[in-house]
Amino acid sequence: MMANSTTIWLVIIGLGFGTFLIRFSFLGLVGGRELPEWCLRHLRYVATAVLPGLIAPLVLWPDATNGEPDPSRLVAAVVAFFIGYRLNSVVGAAIGGMLSLYGMQYLLSN
Amino acid sequence: MTNSSSRSYFWQGYRDCSPFILIVAPFGLLFGVVATEAGLNLIETMTMTILVIAGAAQFTALALLEDQAPTFIVVIAALAVNLRMAMYSAALVPHFGKASLSKRLLASYFMVDQTFAVAIKKYDSDPTLTLDQKLIYYFGCAAAICPFWYGFSLLGALLGDSIPSSYSLDFAIPICFIAITAPMLKNLPHLVSALVSICVALLLAWMPYNLWLIVAAILAMMAGAKTELMIQTRQERKV
Numbered sequence: 001m002m003a004n005s006t007t008i009w010l011v012i013i014g015l016g017f018g019t020f021l022i023r024f025s026f027l028g029l030v031g032g033r034e035l036p037e038w039c040l041r042h043l044r045y046v047a048t049a050v051l052p053g054l055i056a057p058l059v060l061w062p063d064a065t066n067g068e069p070d071p072s073r074l075v076a077a078v079v080a081f082f083i084g085y086r087l088n089s090v091v092g093a094a095i096g097g098m099l100s101l102y103g104m105q106y107l108l109s110n
Numbered sequence: 111m112t113n114s115s116s117r118s119y120f121w122q123g124y125r126d127c128s129p130f131i132l133i134v135a136p137f138g139l140l141f142g143v144v145a146t147e148a149g150l151n152l153i154e155t156m157t158m159t160i161l162v163i164a165g166a167a168q169f170t171a172l173a174l175l176e177d178q179a180p181t182f183i184v185v186i187a188a189l190a191v192n193l194r195m196a197m198y199s200a201a202l203v204p205h206f207g208k209a210s211l212s213k214r215l216l217a218s219y220f221m222v223d224q225t226f227a228v229a230i231k232k233y234d235s236d237p238t239l240t241l242d243q244k245l246i247y248y249f250g251c252a253a254a255i256c257p258f259w260y261g262f263s264l265l266g267a268l269l270g271d272s273i274p275s276s277y278s279l280d281f282a283i284p285i286c287f288i289a290i291t292a293p294m295l296k297n298l299p300h301l302v303s304a305l306v307s308i309c310v311a312l313l314l315a316w317m318p319y320n321l322w323l324i325v326a327a328i329l330a331m332m333a334g335a336k337t338e339l340m341i342q343t344r345q346e347r348k349v
Contacts, residue, residue: 005154007175007181008150008154008175009154010181010185011171011175011181011184011185011188012154012157012158012161012162013161014181014185014189015158015161015162015167015168015171015184015185015188015189016157016158016161016162017161018185018189018192019161019162019164019167019189019192019195020161020218020219022189022192022193022195022196022199023192023195023196023198023199023218023219023221024199024214024215024218025196025199025200026196026199026200026202026203027199027202027203027206027207027214027217027218028211028214028215028218030200030203030207031203031207031208031214032207032208033207035200035203035204038335039200040204041335041338041339042331042332042334042335043197043200043201043203043204043331044201044234044299044334044335044338045299045300045303045330045331045333045334045335046194046197046198046200046201046230046327046331047201047226047227047230047290047291047294048291048294048295048300048301048303048304048307048330048334049197049303049304049306049307049326049327049328049329049330049331049333049334050194050197050307050323050327050330051223051227051287051290051291051307052287052291052304052305052307052308052311052330053307053308053310053311053322053323053326053327053330054166054194054287054311054323055283055284055287055288056307056308056311056312057311057312057315058281058283058284059284059288060312061315062280062281063280064278064280064281072278073278073281073284076281076285077284077285077288080285080288080289080292081288081292082292083289083292084288084289084290084291084292084293085292085293085295088293089293090129090289090290090293091129091132091289093285093288093289093292093293094129094130094132094133094285094286094289095132097285097288097289098281098282098285101278101281101285102278105278
């Protein structure tokens with residue numbers, strides 16, 4: 001069952017406007033002022049602090065398998081990590097990861 | 111700065127971000143399909159995708175709408191998924207802080223995981239870039255991502271549910287984030303912050319409204335900064 005169209009539009013507008021405010025927050029408020037060194041030191045780690053945590057549950061407990069750990073997805077994640085880490089190749093890691101996912105699914109289905 | 115050199119920074123950003131078209135395209139397609147299945151019409155689907163440009167939050171909103179959650183909860187939970195972008199916004203202040211208001215507004219609109227991650231990697235590795243060069247590079251990144259996000263969402267909404275789930279497109283996003291992050295882990299502080307992020311996220315996964323992600327991110331940033339300080343003091347003692 002789906003919500004009615006008023007609810008859908010309220011969600012679209014609320015989410016669109018709210019997301020923009022989040023994105024603009026620091027760029028808008030802080031602007032050209034210098035940030036203190038302790039703050040910059042923390043900001044250097046934003047990407048590695050957010051992205052791994054965001055995906056860790058998705059890798060271990062994927063929705064597609066109703067939260068059960070899935071060997072194909074685990075192998076794909078490990079392959080993508082090692083290609084990215086050893087070869088410094090983001091594209092290679094992404095392609096290698098998806099190909100090993102399909103490869104594992106093919107092997108396990110036979 | 112001459113026109114030709116600014117153009118070259120634009121295309122450099124476009125080129126560095128273009129591999130992610132391979133990720134954004136299937137994910138956008140999937141969003142269009144899922145939104146249509148969930149009962150959104152074409153205009154609703156496209157308005158959401160163009161206003162929000164944040165896949166994970168859009169999927170969260172759809173899932174909660176299907177669960178008949180109260181409107182307020184749907185918006186708050188989906189916004190919580192996007193709170194990480196406040197940290198991206200802060201991380202971009204040292205680079206874009208002195209830009210004009212209109213450019214900061216535009217840069218905010220185009221702030222997505224891929225443009226942020228690729229741009230920040232570039233700025234770290236090339237500290238001589240000027241404000242204009244950084245901005246043009248960033249918009250080059252956005253030009254490689256956002257039009258494909260809109261276009262493939264549209265395609266997905268038009269194709270509807272004729273795409274089989276056996277393509278496992280759900281896993282394109284985790285793979286994308288692993289691919290972006292892995293090459294960043296070459297030094298100890300970044301590695302420590304990533305490990306703390308993963309452990310805390312998994313331990314606190316029971317927390318509602320994506321609070322686990324916010325806690326994990328804050329602790330992981332602190333861990334990275336602390337490790338950096340410890341390495342620094344140790345080196346100073348040796349000298």
